[in-house]
Amino acid sequence: MVRAIILVKSPKKLIAARLKKITSVTDSFPTSGQFDAVAIIDVAELVEIKEVANQIQKISGVDRTETMVEVQ
Secondary structure (H helix, E strand, C coil): CEEEEEEEECCCCCHHHHHCCCCCEEEEEECCCCCCEEEEEEECCCHHHHHHHHHHHCCCCCCEEEEEECCC
């Protein structure tokens, strides 16, 4: 299991709720600061993180993302 956090920049309200609808997103919540929401994802293999990030980037209104992978 690989865990990652994807930070999302989007001026759209309720972006965190949209993130929760994506498979592999185990939690998401709005934040204040440089990014507007956080998505926590759990996937079986490292390569799947890119697929989830691509799905998030396709959401209307998402300006950019930044991904951080958990290191153990």
